[in-house]
Amino acid sequence: MKIKKLDSFMQGVFLISALISVMAIILIGIFVFGGGIPFIAEYGLSNFLLGEKWTPSNTPAAFGILPMIIGSVTVTLGAIVIGVPVGVLTAVFMAEFCPTKLYKVLKPAVNLMAAIPSIVYGFFALQLIVPFMRRLFGGTGMNMLTVILLLGIMILPTIIGMSESAIRAVPKSYYSGSLALGASHERSIMKVSLPAAKSGVLSSVILGIGRAIGETMAVVLVAGNQPRIPDSLTQGVRTLTTNIVLEMSYATGQHREALIATAVVLFGFILVINGIFLLIKRKEAIR
Amino acid sequence: MHIKKSSKVLMALGMALFLAACGNSSSDATGSSLTEGEFDLTQPIHVISREDGSGTRGAFTEITKVLEKDADGNEIDATYMEAAIQNSTDGVMTSVAGDATSIGYISLGSVNDTIKALKIEGVHPTPETIKDNSYAIARPFNLVYKDKLSKEAQDFWDFIFSQQGQEMVVKEGYIEADDQAVIYTASENLDGKVSIVGSTSVTSVMEVLAEEYQALNPNVTIDITSNGSSAGITAATDGTADIGMASRELKEEEKEVLTVSVLAMDGIAVIVNKENTTDELTMEQVKAIFTGEQLIWQE
Secondary structure, X not given: OHHHHHHHHHHHHHHHHHHHHHHHHHHHHHHXXXXXXXXXXXXXXXXXXXXXXXXXXXXXXXXXXXXXXXHHHHHHHHHHHHHHHHHHHHHHHHHHHOOHHHHXXXXXXXXXXXXXXXXXXHHHHHHHHHHHHHHHHOOOOOXXXXXXXXXXHHOHHHHHHHHHHHHHHOOHHHHHHHHHOOOOHHHHHHHHHHXXXXXXXXXXXXXXXXXXXXXXXXXXXXXXXXXXXXXXXOOXXXXXXXXXXXXXXXXXXXXXXXXXXXXXXXXXXXHHHHHHHHHHHHHHHHO | OHHHHHHHHHHHHHHHHHHHHHHHHHHHHHHHHOOOOOOOOOOEOEEEEEOOOOHHXXXXXXXXXXXXXXXXXXXXXXXXXXXXXXXXXXXXXXXXXXXXXXXXXXXXXXXXXXXXXXXXXXXXXXXXXXXXXXXXXXXXXXXXXXXXXXXXXXXXXXXXXXXXXXHHHHHOOOEEOOOOOOOOOOOOOOOEEEEEEEOHHHHHHHHHHHHHHHHHOXXXXXXXXXXXXXXXXXXXXXXXXXXXXXXXXXXXXHHHHEEEEEEEXXXXXXXXXXXXXXXXXXXXXXXXXXXXXXXXXXX
């Protein structure tokens, strides 16, 4: 009897714990959408999403976030171009080629990369990548390439970690079967094991995208933050996240609502990305 | 075994490349900072500005006329679109200190020797030149209240404008508004709460003042909220705060309902890298640079 009571009590505790996180996400949703949707309705969705001018201190003010949407999407794609090949190949190396001694160093190093606060990455980029870019292309050195390089590095731990476990989860029989058919070690891994881990690798890429598009503190230091559509990779850029963090502290009235509405758009992006992630996971589960 | 070896070779190669790259960049860095002779005035100017909504940017664009007003009451902030945006005084200073051809602006109280403050219209920004109005880019830190102050708020107000209060303002790097203030003495045992709302720029000095005041009057709680000049004025107007703080001039309609007093003056220094040989700019040049009309150094 006593045990039963304790049982149901603990069940309640677990239920409440689970509810807290669900409640948190619901509250965030209510706050962000509640704060942003009225502004979008008033200002006009297409004016807001497709407007090319962001000039909150003008009268009348303009709140177009197209430059920031383009900025966010471009730097994220760029980060993927740099981060995915490096990350996936590192994962293959760590799962299949790495000598045990080296692995003991490499694995904690990758885990440490994930734990470094993003502002530290920002300072690293400000001290190293920015002066390098300045010498290479002139200008302030705060340009899209700098951000892409930085984000490419920052998404590595996400991609490496998930891809590695996906590759390790592939049944050993696939690999030994391929060997038995006469394929070499490298060929078996690249043509059999890696393709079999495809959906796990793809998930890691999508989480990498999520991380890149949501990154704020590191990017704000090195992006230049000009609110206009960049013509080339060597120009500065402002992303959705940096737009919010730059101006939130002083914004009032409509300006503040516009920033919350920016968060709505960002939230939308993240929902889409996570939706795709879930779809891939489900496909994998069915298989 | 064979594979192990090749991977090690690869590693070594990678390491070598990495080290070589490091070596390169560091030698380049010393090379550029050791350029002999004159600063190259044909270099493009890198403009660094603050973010929209910042009090410093608001005051700077207004004084230098970068903020253009037309007859219909429309205001256009014409800050150069290519200007890099930093959202803190430190960010602007780091950028300017690290880039020989950049220009930015910060509060005079924050100027240090990592960067160089320019003369404007031939006048060097110092507390003296701001007090006698010869340095053009200066803004007041205003305190406002509506109708009447409560007993506690009035006492704190007296403290701020007393000799002790004004001395602390100077110590924080600003310029006192009144150099013939009287000495404050803590009066009878006051007990209550004073709420102060407004500009983030004024907050730092206000916090120091409040701390000192609370040491003298331990029963008074001073509650400071820092959320921008306009918010401070609104709060004082509708009575949600005892005192509002603003780091800009008040508009005419605001002056009608509020009592204003200048707490301190703050200069905005136009700063460049120390390698830059430029010493002085006119107001027209400052405007031209920050609106992107003048793109290279050379007067």
